Amino acid sequence: MTVLDPFYLIVDDADMLERLVPLGVRLVQLRIKDRPDDDIRRQIKRAQICCAAHGAQLVVNDYWRLAIELNCDFVHLGQEDMDTADFEALRGAGLRFGLSTHDEAELARALDQRPAYVALGPVYPTLLKQMKWGPQGLERVGQWRQLAGSIPLVGIGGLVPDRLPSLFAAGADSAAVVTDIKTAQDPEARCREWIAVTREYCK
Numbered sequence: 001m002t003v004l005d006p007f008y009l010i011v012d013d014a015d016m017l018e019r020l021v022p023l024g025v026r027l028v029q030l031r032i033k034d035r036p037d038d039d040i041r042r043q044i045k046r047a048q049i050c051c052a053a054h055g056a057q058l059v060v061n062d063y064w065r066l067a068i069e070l071n072c073d074f075v076h077l078g079q080e081d082m083d084t085a086d087f088e089a090l091r092g093a094g095l096r097f098g099l100s101t102h103d104e105a106e107l108a109r110a111l112d113q114r115p116a117y118v119a120l121g122p123v124y125p126t127l128l129k130q131m132k133w134g135p136q137g138l139e140r141v142g143q144w145r146q147l148a149g150s151i152p153l154v155g156i157g158g159l160v161p162d163r164l165p166s167l168f169a170a171g172a173d174s175a176a177v178v179t180d181i182k183t184a185q186d187p188e189a190r191c192r193e194w195i196a197v198t199r200e201y202c203k
């Protein structure tokens with residue numbers, strides 16, 4: 001079973017990944033939207049080099065075909081991504097995958113695939129993207145903890161350092177973040193705060 005770091009950084013591009021991973025990030029997702037495949041390919045390669053140099057686990061969002069092509073070992077897929085993903089090909093290539101969930105039906109669908117983790121979101125309101133789901137809240141995190149059994153649980157959406165103790169107390173194993181670090185005046189300093197707050201939850 002994968003043990004997830006409690007701090008799950010999500011970045012938009014390889015530039016930000018190269019700034020933040022050397023600070024001590026151990027789990028990072030490259031979540032690039034609306035770029036040509038060649039650009040994504042180049043950015044994944046940069047991310048692989050940086051993560052290998054710093055002992056961080058790279059997770060590629062969405063682009064599972066490129067992840068197989070480039071010998072990555074971890075992808076994240078949402079429910080729509082799952083519609084077209086070839087899970088046998090992923091397993092055959094030795095890739096682990098984490099899956100997004102927002103309601104019980106999605107959770108059951110995700111658990112059927114024996115993922116490395118399930119993510120529940122948005123735990124709090126998120127500014128990152130329009131979603132049909134309202135904030136799930138901490139009670140829902142606790143419910144997911146029970147339903148997911150031994151599968152690691154990632155909380156995502158509207159997370160900031162002050163919210164982390166209650167998120168972990170509710171049963172999350174890891175906290176994923178985009179906006180709080182991306183929009184910080186000093187992303188490096190904010191990232192260090194996240195590392196400090198989450199360290200005590202390392203298993």
Ligand SMILES: Cc1ncc(COP(=O)(O)OP(=O)(O)O)c(N)n1
Pocket residue numbers: 008029031061062076077078079080081098100119120121154156176
């Ligand atoms: C850790 C984590 N959880 C959820 C998501 C969202 O995935 P998805 O629903 O496919 O949406 P996009 O991120 O692709 O817009 C995630 N990326 N990471």
Ligand SMILES: Cc1nc(C(=O)O)sc1CCOP(=O)(O)O
Pocket residue numbers: 100101120121122123125126127128129156157158159176177178179180
């Ligand atoms: C990308 C994403 N997926 C979500 C889900 O619930 O599946 S919430 C979310 C946004 C998370 O980012 P922030 O830290 O900016 O709120």
Ligand SMILES: [Mg+2]
Pocket residue numbers: 061062076077078081
């Ligand atoms: Mg996706």
